[in-house]
Amino acid sequence: MKQPVPYKFGISARQLKTFDADEKKAKRLEKLLKLKEAKLISKICKHYITNFIPCLLENENEYWIISCYPSTDQSPVRISIWFPEVFNITPANRYFGYTEQLQCMVFVHSEYLDAAAKQDVLHKTKGLFFQPGYRFVTGIHEQLAAFMPIESYFSFVKNEIIYESIRAHNYELTLKGRTPFKKGHNYGFVRYLLGFQQ
DSSP states (O other), X not given: OOOOOOOOBSOOSOOOOOOOOOHHHXXXXXXXXXXXXXXXXXXXXXXXXXXXXXXXXXXXXXXXXEESSOTTTOOSEEEEESSSEEEEEEEGGGTTOSSSSEEEEEEEEGGGOOHHHHHHHHHHSTTOEEETXXXXXXXXXXXXXXXXXXXXXXXXXXSHHHHHHHHHHHHHHHTTOOOSOGGGOOHHXXXXXXXXXX
């Protein structure tokens, strides 16, 4: 099993980038914030981007994007690094589920997880399941998708091995190049999240 590596994550002293307001993206954010789960979604997304996106501010709309209700699948939230999704929040019946309840998908780096570590996190995270068949062609053969109800996200990432495995996966993707999906990035959503008070 790999050992933790001190990647550079979190908020730096760099100022937020300026951007031109986009009415369509503003309406999508407004739609998201009207959901009954909006407070929890915002808390989760703020945690994810500040803990699992390498050089969050420096790389905004360069190596990673966040969107809400993107036109491709209308998921409430989707985060991509380079080109693949690394995280989403969407109704469970869109991905291996049977209900409209919201769930998270989080990619982890499987080299950090031996059989015992997987069993431990499965036991401690309600509704969690791993889906090895769901993946992107990224060159990261150890890419492993984890699905869980949104209420279980914080139990999942509380595990130190899981925490580091997400960072490792995302860091490797950042090294592969800039995102081709810059038009999808929601600057307003990031600024809302960074100002969101729990």
